[in-house]
Amino acid sequence: MVALGGNAIKQAHEKGTTLEQFLNCKKTATLLAQVVKRMGPEDRLVITHGNGPQVGNLAVQQDMAKDAIPPQDLDILGAMTQGQIGYMLQQMLDNQLRDLGVRMPVVAVVNRVQVNRNDPEFQGENASKPVGNFLTEAEVKEIKKKHPEYIFKKVKPTGERCWRRVVPSPDPVANVEAEAIKRMVDAGIIVIASGGGGIPVVLDPDGHNRGVEAVIDKDLAGERLAEVVNADTFLILTDVERVKLNFGKPDERQISRMTIAEAKRYLKEGHFLAGSMGPKVKACIRFIEWGGKRAIISSLDKVTEALDGKTGTEIVKG
Amino acid sequence: MVALGGNAIKQAHEKGTTLEQFLNCKKTATLLAQVVKRMGPEDRLVITHGNGPQVGNLAVQQDMAKDAIPPQDLDILGAMTQGQIGYMLQQMLDNQLRDLGVRMPVVAVVNRVQVNRNDPEFQGENASKPVGNFLTEAEVKEIKKKHPEYIFKKVKPTGERCWRRVVPSPDPVANVEAEAIKRMVDAGIIVIASGGGGIPVVLDPDGHNRGVEAVIDKDLAGERLAEVVNADTFLILTDVERVKLNFGKPDERQISRMTIAEAKRYLKEGHFLAGSMGPKVKACIRFIEWGGKRAIISSLDKVTEALDGKTGTEIVKG
Numbered sequence: 292m293v294a295l296g297g298n299a300i301k302q303a304h305e306k307g308t309t310l311e312q313f314l315n316c317k318k319t320a321t322l323l324a325q326v327v328k329r330m331g332p333e334d335r336l337v338i339t340h341g342n343g344p345q346v347g348n349l350a351v352q353q354d355m356a357k358d359a360i361p362p363q364d365l366d367i368l369g370a371m372t373q374g375q376i377g378y379m380l381q382q383m384l385d386n387q388l389r390d391l392g393v394r395m396p397v398v399a400v401v402n403r404v405q406v407n408r409n410d411p412e413f414q415g416e417n418a419s420k421p422v423g424n425f426l427t428e429a430e431v432k433e434i435k436k437k438h439p440e441y442i443f444k445k446v447k448p449t450g451e452r453c454w455r456r457v458v459p460s461p462d463p464v465a466n467v468e469a470e471a472i473k474r475m476v477d478a479g480i481i482v483i484a485s486g487g488g489g490i491p492v493v494l495d496p497d498g499h500n501r502g503v504e505a506v507i508d509k510d511l512a513g514e515r516l517a518e519v520v521n522a523d524t525f526l527i528l529t530d531v532e533r534v535k536l537n538f539g540k541p542d543e544r545q546i547s548r549m550t551i552a553e554a555k556r557y558l559k560e561g562h563f564l565a566g567s568m569g570p571k572v573k574a575c576i577r578f579i580e581w582g583g584k585r586a587i588i589s590s591l592d593k594v595t596e597a598l599d600g601k602t603g604t605e606i607v608k609g
Numbered sequence: 610m611v612a613l614g615g616n617a618i619k620q621a622h623e624k625g626t627t628l629e630q631f632l633n634c635k636k637t638a639t640l641l642a643q644v645v646k647r648m649g650p651e652d653r654l655v656i657t658h659g660n661g662p663q664v665g666n667l668a669v670q671q672d673m674a675k676d677a678i679p680p681q682d683l684d685i686l687g688a689m690t691q692g693q694i695g696y697m698l699q700q701m702l703d704n705q706l707r708d709l710g711v712r713m714p715v716v717a718v719v720n721r722v723q724v725n726r727n728d729p730e731f732q733g734e735n736a737s738k739p740v741g742n743f744l745t746e747a748e749v750k751e752i753k754k755k756h757p758e759y760i761f762k763k764v765k766p767t768g769e770r771c772w773r774r775v776v777p778s779p780d781p782v783a784n785v786e787a788e789a790i791k792r793m794v795d796a797g798i799i800v801i802a803s804g805g806g807g808i809p810v811v812l813d814p815d816g817h818n819r820g821v822e823a824v825i826d827k828d829l830a831g832e833r834l835a836e837v838v839n840a841d842t843f844l845i846l847t848d849v850e851r852v853k854l855n856f857g858k859p860d861e862r863q864i865s866r867m868t869i870a871e872a873k874r875y876l877k878e879g880h881f882l883a884g885s886m887g888p889k890v891k892a893c894i895r896f897i898e899w900g901g902k903r904a905i906i907s908s909l910d911k912v913t914e915a916l917d918g919k920t921g922t923e924i925v926k927g
Contacts (some may be wrong), residue, residue: 308679348678349689359627360666367693371667374692375685377719378808385785386817392615396789401717401801436903467703471714474796479788483719490696499704503697581683 292522320383344488366502404489414458638701660805684820720808728779
């Protein structure tokens with residue numbers, strides 16, 4: 292089970308043209324194809340990915356055209372990015388596998404992740420995930436007229452455009468497509484799933500799933516997916532080779548290995564950023580506590596070395 | 610194999626809000642769930658759908674926001690609508706099946722369809738499928754500066770906004786995800802695939818698939834998918850109960866059954882509109898010539914009756 296970071300699809304300095312994103316996906320696919328080539332006949336690969344920049348761009352586009360075209364809800368935008376990014380990764384990985392003579396089908400699926408309606412993130416002003424444009428106070432008031440339920444937070448101390456809409460980032464409870472994905476993996480398919488943390492849904496009292504305006508962390512959702520497919524290895528790929536303590540300080544140091552107990556302590560001590568390394572470490576802890584064998588955080592371009600135990604940060608039982 | 614028409618997702622008079630589209634998909638899902646309930650243990654259901662209004666809206670949104678966000682290519686927009694519509698159908702059908710106590714997983718996949726680079730639709734000014742906004746001549750000239758390769762056609766005889774961009778609508782050659790979809794169907798999954806006619810790709814000389822700016826007819830692509838999954842029944846659902854001859858004329862009449870030879874003659878005589886009933890009839894002819902057992906065109910709300918042979922137009926061998 293591999294979770295791809297944002298840099299696998301779009302570099303931070305890029306605008307996000309189709310060509311730029313295909314080129315990043317091609318690089319990513321080249322690295323992943325090397326992993327597939329090394330797999331034994333019983334091995335399987337499942338992939339998940341983020342969607343932050345893509346869903347952000349989509350939301351801005353929807354908003355700018357709102358007088359002509361009805362903007363779609365956030366769950367729909369999430370589904371759209373699963374199609375968009377799924378296609379790019381699927382096409383690039385399939386092409387790379389063809390080059391290597393590996394005949395394994397790759398398919399991205401539309402995938403929902405259930406969250407709990409009572410999650411603290413849905414309560415009052417708890418919502419924590421900023422989405423869409425930076426706004427002025429006047430714009431916030433204008434939007435509030437149409438959407439009194441929206442929550443806005445001041446995300447920058449100064450400047451006119453310092454407000455952003457925030458949405459809940461609830462904890463993923465279950466992968467709704469678990470059964471289908473299990474069967475696909477059993478059938479030898481490389482599955483791309485849970486994209487962007489999955490499309491967030493809640494289970495209503497009538498037994499129906501319903502989309503909600505939320506964004507689920509993709510690493511925590513990826514960990515749920517790892518459980519579903521009974522993964523033995525959970526590899527989170529990002530833009531740093533190893534997790535760091537005292538990040539950005541003079542006594543900063545890399546960790547190659549930490550126990551669950553150490554990881555929990557570091558989390559508590561605030562070594563890992565909430566929207567960044569924090570959920571990655573948390574996802575690894577969960578995976579090992581669930582019964583997974585190996586949980587590793589490393590950088591995309593070191594994927595092979597990380598699998599070989601030559602680099603990366605491994606979270607171990609104790 | 611069921612091909613859903615545009616009305617299954619959005620009514621022509623609607624603007625296309627998320628709520629409107631979910632309600633249409635719910636109605637569609639309720640009807641399809643009845644079909645699933647009647648299926649025997651060996652029976653399988655595969656679903657495809659159009660994306661005209663959705664991809665049109667997306668293209669307009671991308672265009673209106675183009676100074677802020679790079680508009681994505683047409684293959685990407687197609688992939689986005691596979692996510693969007695796939696999610697809505699998947700969620701609604703899954704909910705309906707839960708109500709009926711049927712435990713069959715439903716999954717929409719990102720799906721590419723190969724077309725031929727030498728297809729006549731790619732030659733010169735042959736492109737025939739209008740996409741995006743109606744434009745003025747001045748706007749056309751402006752876009753031409755940035756995209757000299759784009760083709761525009763005057764689609765209305767009068768009025769200032771009478772131009773539209775047209776893109777090739779090439780014949781679908783092969784479903785790229787054929788192997789994966791076959792395995793999923795074998796594993797008992799209800800697969801939603803080839804949405805919007807599939808994401809159009811061409812096979813480059815280096816053996817890589819590459820997205821192209823084109824739109825594939827969803828019924829013709831659906832027929833290719835029917836071959837892939839070895840379907841015995843191919844059901845095209847639209848907004849009319851039966852195919853009509855002399856459509857809109859005093860001697861208009863409904864057909865309940867036509868042979869391939871008759872269907873080909875009617876096509877030649879111009880009874881069926883090019884962008885509408887024409888490709889549906891053509892797809893049915895292909896399916897029966899390939900070796901399919903039953904090819905039926907009927908309306909969505911008569912799906913059960915059409916399967917029972919009580920209504921619809923069936924195309925038979927001879």
